Amino acid sequence: MNIKDVAERAGLPAKTIRYYEEIGLIRPLRSANGYRAFRDSDLHKLAFLARARGLGFTIEDCRKLLALYEDRGRASADVKALAEAHLTQIAAKIAELRAMEETLSHLVHACAGDDRPDCPILKGLETGAETGCCGA
Amino acid sequence: MNIKDVAERAGLPAKTIRYYEEIGLIRPLRSANGYRAFRDSDLHKLAFLARARGLGFTIEDCRKLLALYEDRGRASADVKALAEAHLTQIAAKIAELRAMEETLSHLVHACAGDDRPDCPILKGLETGAETGCCGA
DNA sequence: GTTGACCTTCCCAATACTGGAACCCTTATC
DNA sequence: GATAAGGGTTCCAGTATTGGGAAGGTCAAC
Numbered sequence: 402m403n404i405k406d407v408a409e410r411a412g413l414p415a416k417t418i419r420y421y422e423e424i425g426l427i428r429p430l431r432s433a434n435g436y437r438a439f440r441d442s443d444l445h446k447l448a449f450l451a452r453a454r455g456l457g458f459t460i461e462d463c464r465k466l467l468a469l470y471e472d473r474g475r476a477s478a479d480v481k482a483l484a485e486a487h488l489t490q491i492a493a494k495i496a497e498l499r500a501m502e503e504t505l506s507h508l509v510h511a512c513a514g515d516d517r518p519d520c521p522i523l524k525g526l527e528t529g530a531e532t533g534c535c536g537a
Numbered sequence: 538m539n540i541k542d543v544a545e546r547a548g549l550p551a552k553t554i555r556y557y558e559e560i561g562l563i564r565p566l567r568s569a570n571g572y573r574a575f576r577d578s579d580l581h582k583l584a585f586l587a588r589a590r591g592l593g594f595t596i597e598d599c600r601k602l603l604a605l606y607e608d609r610g611r612a613s614a615d616v617k618a619l620a621e622a623h624l625t626q627i628a629a630k631i632a633e634l635r636a637m638e639e640t641l642s643h644l645v646h647a648c649a650g651d652d653r654p655d656c657p658i659l660k661g662l663e664t665g666a667e668t669g670c671c672g673a
Numbered sequence: 674g675t676t677g678a679c680c681t682t683c684c685c686a687a688t689a690c691t692g693g694a695a696c697c698c699t700t701a702t703c
Numbered sequence: 704g705a706t707a708a709g710g711g712t713t714c715c716a717g718t719a720t721t722g723g724g725a726a727g728g729t730c731a732a733c
Binding site for chain 2: 445448449452453455456457466469470472473474475476477478480481482484485487488491492494495498499501502504505506508509512513514515516517518519520522523525526527529
């Protein structure tokens with residue numbers, strides 16, 4: 402298979418596939434003309450990578466997951482540990498975003514959004530205070 | 538004020554402050570010895586930037602916010618529009634992370650996490666299916 | 674043989690910093 | 704005056720993960 406075929410089937414841009422080869426995630430063969438010649442196993446790995454990346458795993462995590470995927474003697478505990486650590490990071494990121502969302506939505510609600518210059522959002526950014534809409 | 542003082546007061550690393558100058562967010566004066574000489578107005582801007590960045594605004598959004606902050610004749614609607622667009626992006630990011638979290642936590646819960654190789658997480662990444670724990 | 678769709682490598686851009694090297698300035702101490 | 708500590712400066716390179724595009728080789732069809 403040439404790169405465009407695997408790209409479509411794995412759901413990854415060709416550019417990304419070349420990059421994954423460059424950093425050693427896959428090692429496709431080469432045809433006589435210099436084209437990459439992907440085996441089914443390469444396609445499987447790329448689809449695996451696409452899904453792992455889609456779940457937010459870093460490339461380095463993907464490298465470890467791929468190694469476990471290929472290791473018939475792996476312990477599922479190792480996979481689970483990786484996934485749990487990643488879940489923890491996802492939860493932390495969500496919490497961070499929610500905090501931003503909360504602060505910012507308070508400010509937005511306090512802002513008239515008209516043609517006058519008075520703006521609680523800018524005031525909040527200036528002073529570090531929120532709108533003060535509900536106490537203190 | 539020298540850079541270390543403003544860094545502490547604004548809550549930003551000195552490196553970051555130099556970077557902000559490089560990209561034109563601030564324009565501190567220079568002393569005869571070549572040191573940056575920060576005015577109070579520079580400090581205010583840096584603190585403003587630190588808070589805006591803390592709310593997840595991109596640097597380019599910060600640039601616009603700073604321009605509005607400095608424009609005494611701004612319309613608060615412009616600020617609000619920026620903030621609302623950012624809120625939308627935050628919400629989208631949260632939704633994305635939650636989807637990842639949900640999929641991954643299903644897989645994790647289905648995984649025994651012992652020393653055997655059988656692993657629903659790897660299977661899920663291989664096939665694109667979730668655990669199938671609840672139907673289908 | 675020419676067109677058009679592939680493929681290749683290589684370099685640059687993006688985000689928002691972060692680290693380090695090499696070197697200059699200031700102040701205090703010996 | 705020498706030295707050392709603790710500032711400051713610039714410049715280069717790197718992070719993570721692509722995306723864009725140039726310059727050029729290859730293949731299949733007409």
